[in-house]
Every structure is written in C-alpha cells, then in structure tokens.
Amino acid sequence: MGWSSANEIFNPVARALQTAGADDDTKRKVLGDLIAGLQQGDWDTEDESLEDFLDDPAIVAAFADHGVHTNDGRCCRQNLSAEAQRRITEALAEQFADGHHERGMRVNFQAPDGYPASRNVQPDEAAQVAIDAIRDLLTSTATAQQPTGTTDPR
Incomplete structure (x- = not known):
C-alpha cells in the first residue's frame, strides 16, 4: 500500500525553498534527499507533486534524479x-x-x-x-x- 500523504510534506518544503529564493543546487540537493526519504516510506504519488513544480527546473531535476517523471515526458x-x-x-x-x-x-x-x-x-x-x-x-x-x-x- 502506498503513501499519498507524502505530498503534504514535500509540497510545502518545496514552496518554502522557492519563496526563500534558494539557489538551484540547494533545491536539487535538499529536495532530492527529501524525495529519497519519502520514497523509502513508499510514496506512490510523487508524480502529482512533480506536476505542481514543472515550472522549476531544479525541482524537476531532483525528481528525475530519483526516477520520477511525468507520464507524457x-x-x-x-x-x-x-x-x-x-x-x-x-x-x-x-x-x-x-x-x-x-x-x-x-x-x-x-x-x-x-x-x-x-x-x-x-x-x-x-x-x-x-x-x-x-x-x-x-x-x-x-x-x-x-x-x-x-x-x-x-
């Protein structure tokens, strides 16, 4: 059974990094570590969070680093x-x-x-x-x- 509420953890952290003006390397590293941790907890809706951040290349890269992509590429x-x-x-x-x-x-x-x-x-x-x-x-x-x-x- 997957864990869909992880979006409620990931999304606010990602938004906070954006609001704080974190540089791309910081966002990619911090969110990449968070993605990996949430995936260990069987996060099965990470693609939904990815959809919310398609306008941020660093966040998209963090997801890609952990094998998460949109269905349509x-x-x-x-x-x-x-x-x-x-x-x-x-x-x-x-x-x-x-x-x-x-x-x-x-x-x-x-x-x-x-x-x-x-x-x-x-x-x-x-x-x-x-x-x-x-x-x-x-x-x-x-x-x-x-x-x-x-x-x-x-």
Whole structure:
C-alpha cells in the first residue's frame, strides 16, 4: 500500500525553498534527499507533486534524479530545454567576456522589408535564437517519431 500523504510534506518544503529564493543546487540537493526519504516510506504519488513544480527546473531535476517523471515526458523536455538554454548562454557569454562582439557572432533574421539581414547580438539573444532552433528540431523529431494516430501531449 502506498503513501499519498507524502505530498503534504514535500509540497510545502518545496514552496518554502522557492519563496526563500534558494539557489538551484540547494533545491536539487535538499529536495532530492527529501524525495529519497519519502520514497523509502513508499510514496506512490510523487508524480502529482512533480506536476505542481514543472515550472522549476531544479525541482524537476531532483525528481528525475530519483526516477520520477511525468507520464507524457513533459518534465524531461522542459528540463532539457532549460539546461540547454543555460549552457548556451554561458558558452556565448564567455565569447563576449571582453565586451566585444566576436567575428561571426551574428544572427540572421528577416527584416521588416522582407529581405534577409543580420546584426551582432548579446549572449542571451544568441542563446535564445539557438535554443529556439534546438526546440524546433526536438519538436519536429518527436513528432516524426510518434506512431500514426497518436497526438503529441505537449
């Protein structure tokens, strides 16, 4: 027999960490330890708590570290997207560390007049363009891999 009231322990602790502004590493470690302890007590509704915190990549990662995922995989896609954005931003920020645009660090876009244009970008802007492209690629790949007659749960 499972233990569903563990949500009443986990959720307030997770919210308190969010409210206190705990950094991602702290949330992931503290909540990961809590998840492990609650699972030892036969917590069988951890996926319900996960659903409540899908907007927090650190909490999603804590659940993933302990084998808890949403049935439709939304947790993993969201977490991977956030992690990719963070890594791309950091990598691009290193390229811009001296405050000067590096040669080739330009974004191509369609100008209002319909003609292609390009301009220098800041690391966060370049990261957003890159993550959008990656998200489009992952979405098209996931859609292409679905069996006929199913719908994408995203």
